[in-house]
Amino acid sequence: MSNIDMIEAAADRLKGHVRETPLLSSPFLDEIAGRRVLVKPECLQHTGSFKFRGAWSAISALDDAARNRGVIAYSSGNHAQGVAYAAAQHGISSVIVMPSDAPKLKIENTRALGGEVILYDRATESREDIGEALATERGLTLIRPYDEPQVIAGQGTTGLELARQALELDVTEGDVLVCCGGGGLTSGIALALEHHAPGLRARPCEPEGFDDVKRSLQVGAIQSNNASSGNICDAILTPQPGLITFPILQRLCGPGLAVSEQEALHAVALAFLRLKIVLEPGGAVSLASALFRKDQIEGDTVIVVASGGNVDPQIFEQALEFLT
Amino acid sequence: MSNIDMIEAAADRLKGHVRETPLLSSPFLDEIAGRRVLVKPECLQHTGSFKFRGAWSAISALDDAARNRGVIAYSSGNHAQGVAYAAAQHGISSVIVMPSDAPKLKIENTRALGGEVILYDRATESREDIGEALATERGLTLIRPYDEPQVIAGQGTTGLELARQALELDVTEGDVLVCCGGGGLTSGIALALEHHAPGLRARPCEPEGFDDVKRSLQVGAIQSNNASSGNICDAILTPQPGLITFPILQRLCGPGLAVSEQEALHAVALAFLRLKIVLEPGGAVSLASALFRKDQIEGDTVIVVASGGNVDPQIFEQALEFLT
Numbered sequence: 001m002s003n004i005d006m007i008e009a010a011a012d013r014l015k016g017h018v019r020e021t022p023l024l025s026s027p028f029l030d031e032i033a034g035r036r037v038l039v040k041p042e043c044l045q046h047t048g049s050f051k052f053r054g055a056w057s058a059i060s061a062l063d064d065a066a067r068n069r070g071v072i073a074y075s076s077g078n079h080a081q082g083v084a085y086a087a088a089q090h091g092i093s094s095v096i097v098m099p100s101d102a103p104k105l106k107i108e109n110t111r112a113l114g115g116e117v118i119l120y121d122r123a124t125e126s127r128e129d130i131g132e133a134l135a136t137e138r139g140l141t142l143i144r145p146y147d148e149p150q151v152i153a154g155q156g157t158t159g160l161e162l163a164r165q166a167l168e169l170d171v172t173e174g175d176v177l178v179c180c181g182g183g184g185l186t187s188g189i190a191l192a193l194e195h196h197a198p199g200l201r202a203r204p205c206e207p208e209g210f211d212d213v214k215r216s217l218q219v220g221a222i223q224s225n226n227a228s229s230g231n232i233c234d235a236i237l238t239p240q241p242g243l244i245t246f247p248i249l250q251r252l253c254g255p256g257l258a259v260s261e262q263e264a265l266h267a268v269a270l271a272f273l274r275l276k277i278v279l280e281p282g283g284a285v286s287l288a289s290a291l292f293r294k295d296q297i298e299g300d301t302v303i304v305v306a307s308g309g310n311v312d313p314q315i316f317e318q319a320l321e322f323l324t
Numbered sequence: 325m326s327n328i329d330m331i332e333a334a335a336d337r338l339k340g341h342v343r344e345t346p347l348l349s350s351p352f353l354d355e356i357a358g359r360r361v362l363v364k365p366e367c368l369q370h371t372g373s374f375k376f377r378g379a380w381s382a383i384s385a386l387d388d389a390a391r392n393r394g395v396i397a398y399s400s401g402n403h404a405q406g407v408a409y410a411a412a413q414h415g416i417s418s419v420i421v422m423p424s425d426a427p428k429l430k431i432e433n434t435r436a437l438g439g440e441v442i443l444y445d446r447a448t449e450s451r452e453d454i455g456e457a458l459a460t461e462r463g464l465t466l467i468r469p470y471d472e473p474q475v476i477a478g479q480g481t482t483g484l485e486l487a488r489q490a491l492e493l494d495v496t497e498g499d500v501l502v503c504c505g506g507g508g509l510t511s512g513i514a515l516a517l518e519h520h521a522p523g524l525r526a527r528p529c530e531p532e533g534f535d536d537v538k539r540s541l542q543v544g545a546i547q548s549n550n551a552s553s554g555n556i557c558d559a560i561l562t563p564q565p566g567l568i569t570f571p572i573l574q575r576l577c578g579p580g581l582a583v584s585e586q587e588a589l590h591a592v593a594l595a596f597l598r599l600k601i602v603l604e605p606g607g608a609v610s611l612a613s614a615l616f617r618k619d620q621i622e623g624d625t626v627i628v629v630a631s632g633g634n635v636d637p638q639i640f641e642q643a644l645e646f647l648t
Contacts, residue, residue: 022368048600313593313648320641
């Protein structure tokens with residue numbers, strides 16, 4: 001089970017390898033939100049998302065023998081790039097199992113970052129079968145994207161930084177909005193805040209129609225989404241909260257927030273205009289919640305974790321239309 | 325005359341008000357450049373460019389009586405926004421004299437940041453006449469964009485941060501590429517490096533056809549540009565190096581570099597894709613020089629100061645075409 005000691009140990013292992021992201025702000029965003037907005041841009045993290053933190057944490061926590069045999073992950077997105085790059089930086093091999101219809105750029109990026117990409121046909125093959133055969137054959141360790149204590153610990157280092165940075169600005173109370181898929185980042189941050197900034201409360205943010213975490217928190221039991229795709233926030237479309245993450249979310253988080261695709265895109269545009277950062281829609285649902293769900297938020301200051309920036313130029317251009 | 329003591333004093337005055345920008349990097353940019361590239365993204369500074377540093381430095385250096393009477397600046401760009409916001413944060417008034425045909429968004433932003441915008445007709449009026457009349461009438465202090473010792477000192481704080489950050493990465497030798505208009509940022513950084521990282525050498529970067537600083541350094545005397553507009557890098561189109569900045573540049577800088585408009589736009593696109601930051605073309609000529617003038621650069625590591633991100637969405641979309 002993940003706990004604060006694991007997060008602090010992960011922070012020690014990440015030191016000098018992870019990028020400490022700043023807290024950004026803009027008076028223009030404050031005005032829209034009706035309160036001060038502080039944005040932690042994890043899009044500026046290595047590989048363009050917070051996922052590098054969890055990948056580094058998990059790989060660096062392995063014993064030498066296991067680490068030297070290499071790691072494996074199933075992902076076509078940010079987790080793939082985080083694992084591939086963290087493995088390469090450790091000097092070990094990584095296998096990333098991706099669907100053959102994944103965007104070409106993501107496949108190329110994952111390869112260029114040092115990952116061995118194995119493609120499978122979604123229609124006729126099972127990625128788990130392929131992955132298990134490879135893992136057994138080569139002794140690879142599977143790095144799960146969120147339901148894995150050392151991954152949660154790594155994501156939680158975001159919360160350690162954030163708690164310290166907020167305190168430096170005398171912010172000790174308020175909501176911390178976090179983009180939420182399976183809950184690895186949100187649960188890690190919630191654990192860090194519990195110990196280092198107990199007046200700050202993590203709140204998961206999701207796309208409408210894929211708000212499994214919000215509904216699970218309301219009901220008090222794990223709920224699933226009806227669909228698994230078909231939303232522009234592809235980075236955070238997960239079927240349901242994790243078995244490890246959900247109890248943490250339930251114990252520590254405030255109510256979830258959900259925004260529309262258009263609101264997520266609008267937030268991408270405002271982050272471009274006012275913060276000069278590049279967000280993907282799934283990495284902007286937290287900012288969208290701060291800007292467009294202000295009646296559901298408490299306090300004079302809201303903190304926003306903007307989780308990733310791996311967005312296709314075409315989608316970005318769609319967002320920029322909000323500015324013309 | 326600007327010197328290192330003034331820069332360090334400016335850093336003390338800026339503390340807690342300026343944003344310390346991180347050093348970013350990407351293995352993809354390293355590969356294009358043929359060496360390690362470290363990017364200091366001043367687009368993430370308050371108001372979207374380094375100009376806030378110089379404005380804060382100059383305003384905070386005034387005596388109380390002068391400061392309370394207010395300040396004035398001539399600018400339609402980044403300096404205007406920096407001065408307006410720094411003045412507002414000091415609780416004093418600012419007058420910004422802008423041409424009536426300046427982009428509407430820039431006028432609105434300057435007003436929203438707290439500046440009193442006075443528009444003039446470029447064809448029939450002189451901004452200096454208008455400015456001097458107002459300055460005399462109200463006792464306003466003029467904040468020049470670069471040829472002003474306290475402004476140079478403020479921009480030089482970028483160099484103090486950079487020297488410390490480079491040292492933390494064991495980078496003690498190499499070129500520091502700086503986007504250069506009138507030379508305030510470049511000369512400030514050069515002074516800071518001279519004292520804190522003498523193995524790092526500042527080099528001004530400009531658009532081709534507007535490379536007055538490059539030519540002035542070659543000839544050893546101030547040279548002017550033939551044109552004053554007509555280039556996409558509008559933020560750094562100045563007629564000639566400053567009278568205060570040039571002797572500093574001449575004493576401390578390596579040769580200038582110049583890139584085409586297309587190369588600047590291409591660098592904007594790569595900064596979007598690989599660093600997840602928003603640059604304007606004039607803020608990306610340093611990155612373009614690192615990527616596309618590699619034979620003119622020395623050392624295993626190059627440091628790039630990306631100076632601003634106030635770009636129109638239409639221009640940004642033009643840059644994104646390099647990715648499709």
